[in-house]
Structures are given as C-alpha cells and as structure tokens.
Amino acid sequence: MNSNRALAMIAISAVAAVALSALGQNRPYDQVMKEVGPTYANLKKNLDASAFPAAAQDAAKLESLFKETENFWTPFKTKDALDFAKNAQALAQTASAAARDNNAQKAQGAYNALGKACKGCHDSHREAMPDKSFKIKP
Amino acid sequence: MIHTIAPLFLFLFLQTPAPAQPALQPELLVDQWFIRLNALDDWYITVNGKEETDAVVDKFADLYSKDAFHEVQPNENQLGHVIFHGPEGIKKWATDFAKKHVHLAYRIDFMTRDEKPTQLFYSTKPPWGGLAAAVEFSAVYTNREDRKRFMIPGSAFFVFDQSGKIQRVRIYMLNDEAEEIEQ
Numbered sequence: 001m002n003s004n005r006a007l008a009m010i011a012i013s014a015v016a017a018v019a020l021s022a023l024g025q026n027r028p029y030d031q032v033m034k035e036v037g038p039t040y041a042n043l044k045k046n047l048d049a050s051a052f053p054a055a056a057q058d059a060a061k062l063e064s065l066f067k068e069t070e071n072f073w074t075p076f077k078t079k080d081a082l083d084f085a086k087n088a089q090a091l092a093q094t095a096s097a098a099a100r101d102n103n104a105q106k107a108q109g110a111y112n113a114l115g116k117a118c119k120g121c122h123d124s125h126r127e128a129m130p131d132k133s134f135k136i137k138p
Numbered sequence: 139m140i141h142t143i144a145p146l147f148l149f150l151f152l153q154t155p156a157p158a159q160p161a162l163q164p165e166l167l168v169d170q171w172f173i174r175l176n177a178l179d180d181w182y183i184t185v186n187g188k189e190e191t192d193a194v195v196d197k198f199a200d201l202y203s204k205d206a207f208h209e210v211q212p213n214e215n216q217l218g219h220v221i222f223h224g225p226e227g228i229k230k231w232a233t234d235f236a237k238k239h240v241h242l243a244y245r246i247d248f249m250t251r252d253e254k255p256t257q258l259f260y261s262t263k264p265p266w267g268g269l270a271a272a273v274e275f276s277a278v279y280t281n282r283e284d285r286k287r288f289m290i291p292g293s294a295f296f297v298f299d300q301s302g303k304i305q306r307v308r309i310y311m312l313n314d315e316a317e318e319i320e321q
Contacts, residue, residue, distance in 0.1 A: 028185040072187060077283045127182070135182040138189065138240055138282055 029136060032068045039065065040114070043095065047107055052099045055107060059096035062114070063089050069121075076138070084121035088114055162302050164261035164271035171296070171304070172244055172275070174198045178236040195232040202228050203303035210309050241287070243278040268299045277311060278319070287319040 039061050046055035070085035091114045098106035127135045174197055181191045202208070208222040208231055222231040246257045261271040272295045280287040292311040299305050 026187065029187070030185045075187065076183070076189075078285075079283060080285045136185070138179070138181065138183055138237070 026071050027068060029069075029072050030134075032065055032072070036062065036065050036118070040111075040118070043111055047099070047104060047111060050102075050104060052102050052104075052107075056096045056099035059092045059099055059107070059110075063092035063096065066092060078125075078138070081121055081125055084117050084124075088117040088121075091117060159300065162269040162298060162300075164259045164269060164296075165257075167269070167298055167302055168246070168259055168271050168273055168294075168296060171201055171294075171307070172246060174201060175244055176242045178232060179240045179242045181236060189237060191233050191236045195229050195236060198232045199225055199228045201304050203299050203301075203305050206304050207306045208304075208309075209307065211311050211313070238282055239279040240282045241280040245276055245278065247274045247276055247291075264297065268297065268305065269302075271296045271298070287321055288316050289319055290316040 039058050043055055043058035043062065046052070046058060066085050066088040070082060070089065073081040073085060091110045095107045095110035095114065098104075098110060125137050127137050129135060174194075178191075178194050178198060181189070181194050183189055202225070205224060206228060208228045210220050210222075210231070212218055212220060222228050246259075248255045249258055250256075257273070259271055259273055261269060264270050272293060274291070274293050277290045277292050278288070290311050290313060292309060294310075295306075295308045296304055297306040
C-alpha cells in the first residue's frame with residue numbers, strides 16, 4: 001500500500017515538474033528553496049528509520065524541486081548553478097531509486113552528496129542579509 | 139560719512155573673488171570610477187528572476203556628464219571602436235557589463251622603484267579647463283555564464299569637466315595578454 005502511494009506521489013511530482021517546464025512558468029525561487037529544506041530533512045529521517053517508500057517519495061520530490069531550480073537558472077546560462085541543479089537532480093534520482101530498492105547505503109551516499117551540491121550552489125549564489133533573509137547573487 | 143563709505147564697501151564687495159572651486163584631484167576622480175565600476179557586480183536576482191542592476195548602473199552613470207562619451211574596444215556584437223554617448227548610452231554599456239561579469243576586481247597598477255610602490259596617475263590640464271588623467275590597470279573579473287576568471291592589462295584615459303564629471307573615457311584592453319586565472 002505504502003509502495004503504491006509512493007509511486008503515485010512520484011508520478012504526480014514528475015507530471016507537475018513536466019507541466020511547469022512545458023508551461024514555462026516558474027514558481028518564485030524562494031518557494032522552491034523553502035520546500036527543499038524540509039524535504040531534505042524528511043529524507044534523512046525516513047532513511048534513518050528505514051522507511052524506504054517514504055524516503056523514495058522525498059527523493060522524488062527533491063528531484064522535481066531541483067528541476068525547478070534548473071529552470072530558474074536556465075535563462076541566465078549560469079554554468080555552475082545549472083551544473084549544481086542538474087547534479088542535484090541526478091543525486092535525488094539515485095537516492096529515490098536506491099530507496100525503492102531498499103538500498104540504505106546507496107541512498108545515504110546520494111543524500112550526503114546532495115547536501116554538498118546544495119552547499120556549493122549556496123556558497124556561490126546565496127547571500128545572507130543582516131535581517132537573516134537571503135538574496136540571489138548572479 | 140555714510141555716503142562716503144558705502145560706495146567703498148560696494149566696491150570692495152564687487153572685487154571679492156567668487157569662492158574658488160576645489161582643485162580637481164585626478165587620484166580621487168579616477169579612483170571613484172574604479173570603485174563604481176567594481177560595484178557593477180553588486181546586484182541581485184529577484185525570486186521571480188528579474189535582474190536588478192538599475193541601482194549600481196545609475197550610480198556608475200552619475201560619474202558622467204550629460205554629453206559624455208564612453209569608448210571601448212570591439213566585442214562580439216560590434217566590430218571596431220565602440221562609442222557610447224550620453225546617459226542612456228553609458229547606462230546601456232554599464233548594464234551589459236554588469237550582467238556579463240561577476241567578482242569584479244579592476245585595480246590600478248602599482249609601480250615600484252627604489253623599494254617605493256605607488257600607483258601612477260598621469261594627469262594634465264586641457265586648455266578648455268577641467269582635467270585629463272590616465273592610468274594603467276589590471277582588469278580582473280569572472281564571466282558570469284561560464285564562471286571563467288581572467289586578468290587582462292589595460293589603460294584608461296579620462297577627460298573631466300570643471301565639476302569633476304567625466305566628459306570622455308577611452309578604455310584599451312590588451313586582450314592578447316589575457317590570462318585565465320585558475321580557481
């Protein structure tokens with residue numbers, strides 16, 4: 001039952017990502033980023049609890065969020081940001097597939113690498129403001 | 139008595155010279171241009187993807203007089219000497235420049251003789267007033283798109299009006315001497 005629900009969620013996420021791309025409509029970037037953090041934390045929690053269907057669902061959601069991230073950067077042709085976003089999608093896909101295969105070690109490895117991709121992009125393109133908000137650097 | 143002194147005061151008042159304008163200092167004027175040029179990377183993208191360059195571009199363009207010329211080398215969009223004229227032309231150049239580069243670090247070169255380093259500002263006073271100045275510099279920047287970083291030697295020749303606004307700047311970049319910086 002859980003597997004079916006996870007697969008359904010993955011399918012919905014994929015359809016949503018494709019639809020957003022096709023329509024060329026990007027959500028505001030902060031909305032996307034604010035979803036990444038909790039989803040990433042959930043992925044860790046579910047991997048630690050060996051709740052693999054839920055972990056696969058989190059990873060699939062991350063993949064679609066990083067597709068939106070790529071869409072944001074595409075018009076600017078900013079190579080490092082695009083590379084980080086594409087790499088993050090690939091890692092999220094790996095984590096999702098590994099979780100579906102109940103391969104905790106592989107999923108955990110992809111999870112860790114995903115964190116490094118996030119940090120790399122933040123170091124280059126995120127600037128903290130004195131009021132603790134963030135701005136996007138070119 | 140008052141009839142005798144009043145014309146004298148009036149005469150003295152009329153003879154008083156107008157307060158002299160402070161002398162133009164080439165170091166300060168040229169330095170300010172480099173500061174505002176380097177600030178052209180100090181802008182952000184909004185969450186909706188808008189590139190907000192206007193503030194830094196306006197501040198840069200403020201250094202120029204209304205009929206100023208900004209002259210640069212050819213680029214991928216145009217062959218030969220490229221001239222930007224007036225506030226709109228200069229803002230166009232500055233906007234394109236700001237959107238194309240990040241991590242700007244243009245700096246006036248130092249020369250050292252007898253263990254004494256200094257930045258040389260070559261200056262002269264044109265016959266029409268104001269000031270002319272020139273410097274050698276190193277252009278250090280990162281391409282925004284491919285994130286490659288370069289250092290290119292260059293020189294800039296400025297003509298300032300009496301108020302210190304730029305009337306003309308001509309920039310020469312030695313692209314044949316460009317070096318990519320390993321990061």
